[in-house]
Amino acid sequence: MIAYKFLSADRVGLFSGFRWPEPGIWIDAEGKADSRVSGIHALSAEGLLDWIDDELWTCELAGIVEDDRHVLVAERGRLLERVEAWDESMALDFARACAARGREQVVEALRLEGHEDEAQELGGCDAEGFVKSAPGLAAQLPVEIGGLVLMAADTTAIAEGLRLEARRPALKSHLEAVAASGATPGAIAANVAFVVAHSAAGLHPAGYEAGVAAERAWQRDRLAERLGLADAA
Amino acid sequence: MLRATVSSVAGSRTVAIEPAEERILAQLRDGDEEAFCILVRRHSPSMTRVAMAFVSRRAVAEEVVQETWLNVVRGLDGFEAKSSLRTWIWVILRNCASRRAEQEQRLVPLSELAAEEASGDDIGVSPDQFFEEGRWAGMWSSGVAPWDDLPEERLLSSELQAALLEALDTLPRMQRAVITLRDVEGWPPREVCEYLGVADGNQRVLLHRARAAARAAIERYLEEGTR
Amino acid sequence: MVTCADIVKLVTDYNEGRMTPAERRRFEEHVAICPPCRSFLAQMRTTVELLGELREEDVPPDMEEHLLTAFRDWKRDT
Numbered sequence: 001m002i003a004y005k006f007l008s009a010d011r012v013g014l015f016s017g018f019r020w021p022e023p024g025i026w027i028d029a030e031g032k033a034d035s036r037v038s039g040i041h042a043l044s045a046e047g048l049l050d051w052i053d054d055e056l057w058t059c060e061l062a063g064i065v066e067d068d069r070h071v072l073v074a075e076r077g078r079l080l081e082r083v084e085a086w087d088e089s090m091a092l093d094f095a096r097a098c099a100a101r102g103r104e105q106v107v108e109a110l111r112l113e114g115h116e117d118e119a120q121e122l123g124g125c126d127a128e129g130f131v132k133s134a135p136g137l138a139a140q141l142p143v144e145i146g147g148l149v150l151m152a153a154d155t156t157a158i159a160e161g162l163r164l165e166a167r168r169p170a171l172k173s174h175l176e177a178v179a180a181s182g183a184t185p186g187a188i189a190a191n192v193a194f195v196v197a198h199s200a201a202g203l204h205p206a207g208y209e210a211g212v213a214a215e216r217a218w219q220r221d222r223l224a225e226r227l228g229l230a231d232a233a
Numbered sequence: 234m235l236r237a238t239v240s241s242v243a244g245s246r247t248v249a250i251e252p253a254e255e256r257i258l259a260q261l262r263d264g265d266e267e268a269f270c271i272l273v274r275r276h277s278p279s280m281t282r283v284a285m286a287f288v289s290r291r292a293v294a295e296e297v298v299q300e301t302w303l304n305v306v307r308g309l310d311g312f313e314a315k316s317s318l319r320t321w322i323w324v325i326l327r328n329c330a331s332r333r334a335e336q337e338q339r340l341v342p343l344s345e346l347a348a349e350e351a352s353g354d355d356i357g358v359s360p361d362q363f364f365e366e367g368r369w370a371g372m373w374s375s376g377v378a379p380w381d382d383l384p385e386e387r388l389l390s391s392e393l394q395a396a397l398l399e400a401l402d403t404l405p406r407m408q409r410a411v412i413t414l415r416d417v418e419g420w421p422p423r424e425v426c427e428y429l430g431v432a433d434g435n436q437r438v439l440l441h442r443a444r445a446a447a448r449a450a451i452e453r454y455l456e457e458g459t460r
Numbered sequence: 461m462v463t464c465a466d467i468v469k470l471v472t473d474y475n476e477g478r479m480t481p482a483e484r485r486r487f488e489e490h491v492a493i494c495p496p497c498r499s500f501l502a503q504m505r506t507t508v509e510l511l512g513e514l515r516e517e518d519v520p521p522d523m524e525e526h527l528l529t530a531f532r533d534w535k536r537d538t
Contacts, residue, residue, distance in 0.1 A: 014498065015488055017505045038477075051492050068485070147368060174369040174464075180376025183495035194493035264535035266528060273527055278516040295520055302527050306534045356469040363465045371463025377496035380503055394514060416511035422476065441472035448507040 001061045003042035003072050005079065006053035009184060014053055023057075023079040039066075040077035045229050046070045049220045052094075052193065054186035056086035056227070085227055091185035094226065095159035095192040096127070098219060099152070102196035103130055106145075106152040109203045113145060122149070131157045135167040143170075151175065151199045155192045158183075193219050254318045261309055273302060276319075279413050280326050282401060286343055286410035286429065287330035297333050301326045327428065347407045347431040351438035357445025380455060393454055400450030404443055411436055412443035462490040467497045471504050 007013060011020040020027065029039045042059050043051055047070025063075025103122070110119035118137050122130055134153030138146035150167060154175035157164045164179050178191055197215035204211025223229075260268035277298050284294035304325050312321060334340065364374050387393065401409055401417075407429075414425045426436050467490055473479055474487050491497045 014492065015501070017502065050489060053492075068481075071485075172364075172374065174364060174372035174374065177373040177376045178495050180378065181373075181495040181499050182376075182378040183498075187495045187498055190493045191495055264531075266531060269531050270524065270528070273524065274517050274519055277519045277523070295523060299523050299526060303530055306527075306531055309534070310538060356465060358465075358468045360465075363463075371465040373464045373494075373496040377499040377503070379499045380506055389513075393510070394516075397510060397514065398516065412511065416508050417514055419512060437472055437476060437478065440476075444472060444504060444507055444511075445468075447511060448503050451507060451510065452503070 001065055001072075001074075002080070003044060003059055003061055004048060004083075005042045005057045005059045005077075006048070006051045006186070007055045007057060008186070009054045011055065011057075011079070020079055023081060026062075026076055026078045028076050029074075039073040039075060042072045042074065042077060044070045044072060045224065046220070048227075049193065049216060049223055052091070052186055052190035054088075054091070054184050056083040057081065058083065083227065088185040090226060091189040092159065092161075094223060095185070095189040096156075097222060098189075098193045098196045099156040099159040100127070101215070101218070102152045102155050102199060103127075105200045105203055106148050109145060109148065110141075115141060115145070118149075127156050127160050128162060131160070131162050131165060135165045135171070138171060139168050147171065147173075148199055148202070151195065154179070155195050155199075158188055159192045258309075258312070258314065258318055276322060277302075279418055280323070282413045283323075283410045284326060284330045286346070286406045287327075287334040288337060288339060289406055293333065293337070294330075297330045298326065300333075301329045304329065323428065342430065343407065343410075344430050344432065344435075347411075347429070347435040347439060350405045350407045350442075351435040355442060357442050358449075380451070387455060387458055393451065396450050396454040397447060400447050404446060407431070408439045408443035408446070411439040412447065415440055416444070462486050464490075464494060464497050464500075467491060467494075468500065471501060475504070475508075
């Protein structure tokens with residue numbers, strides 16, 4: 001069975017630290033009672049979005065395969081081919097696209113809440129302009145929407161490789177810690193996509209969960225399209 | 234086909250190859266002083282750390298370790314190798330340490346000490362590293378940078394080893410014993426629980442807190458080097 | 461929702477294989493999208509590896525001397 005696998009740089013598994021051998025060489029999971037602990041994990045195309053990392057590989061699985069919400073677990077597996085299209089450039093491009101939607105959504109939210117001036121100003125900004133203007137504007141806005149404006153700015157800065165702007169202590173953000181954690185392009189893409197999906201969620205008319213699902217669906221489609229995946233949902 | 238431990242931290246780990254036990258035993262019985270010294274040097278530091286769970290003072294622990302080796306020497310002729318040499322040495326250590334603890338009237342069972350050290354809310358990282366409230370409650374408030382951004386030599390250096398050993402020295406006694414047996418010596422969880430007489434749940438909390446402290450020591454060491 | 465503090469608290473349970481599959485899934489889903497937690501997980505793994513590589517030689521000198529004497533005496537007497 002053919003599936004996908006995301007790995008960190010140098011074919012290293014994110015959770016195990018295990019370095020996969022070159023393509024073609026079979027790996028046998030340790031024979032433990034619970035294969036979900038020690039088995040070979042891989043992804044169907046629908047599962048890619050949740051596990052983004054530096055390298056994308058196709059892989060072959062053998063033995064008992066469980067499928068738990070697009071995560072496949074098998075007894076044996078081997079890497080087949082690196083999906084060359086997924087490189088640092090595509091990862092950052094994806095992150096930037098996600099962040100851009102985050103900015104659009106927060107500008108729309110500002111409009112809906114009657115903050116026309118701020119919406120106008122931020123709506124007219126490019127990525128860098130948004131990052132620079134956001135903290136000052138956020139400080140003038142009600143705390144809730146101000147925080148969302150800053151989140152859009154911070155995810156943009158992370159995706160674009162810009163410095164996060166200083167802000168009032170009350171607006172201190174976890175994303176500043178993210179930016180200081182040496183994230184690779186793959187890790188950046190994973191983080192930015194997630195944060196944007198969850199910040200957009202709060203603004204969605206059909207409620208939080210619908211909001212997350214809608215944004216993740218857009219992201220999934222975008223990823224599949226860019227990777228040229230034939231069997232993406 | 235390669236057989237690989239996919240989850241490499243739990244359970245068994247790779248240890249540096251040591252001379253076969255039969256060979257060591259034969260060398261000892263032959264009166265080979267170098268073999269004896271190697272054995273003593275190899276095991277004494279960990280034995281001392283574990284003895285400190287019983288008797289708490291380092292000077293007393295060292296006496297216990299010395300007494301253990303004297304007993305090992307005396308018992309060499311009669312040792313029937315029904316257990317491994319390593320197991321036998323460690324059992325003697327526990328006996329000597331327990332006896333000494335009784336003499337010194339330090340009679341709190343290790344299981345109780347373990348439960349005490351495992352109690353409370355300490356997750357291993359200071360709460361000030363996380364947001365306390367608001368939208369980011371529970372999330373990191375400071376960056377955590379990967380260590381592999383630093384040259385490999387720093388991670389393998391003798392200064393780091395010294396920093397790690399110092400960190401082990403400052404641990405509470407049961408945490409120190411557990412991390413020594415689990416991570417320094419590589420014993421599996423059940424063996425450690427049986428040896429120390431502690432419950433598995435407590436063993437895991439102790440191991441967690443000790444590992445977190447060791448991590449913090451490495452972090453501090455690496456930070457100091459980059460200033 | 462899984463927080464970073466949860467990851468820190470649970471990392472040893474995770475590494476020891478002492479989680480239900482559902483807990484494991486939630487743990488990994490968070491680490492996958494959180495760069496600081498990725499670093500933390502890797503650091504804990506490295507910490508355990510380094511502990512396993514500790515090679516100490518220090519024995520108090522008088523202890524080693526005393527033990528060698530005892531060893532020689534035993535050797536001589538047998």
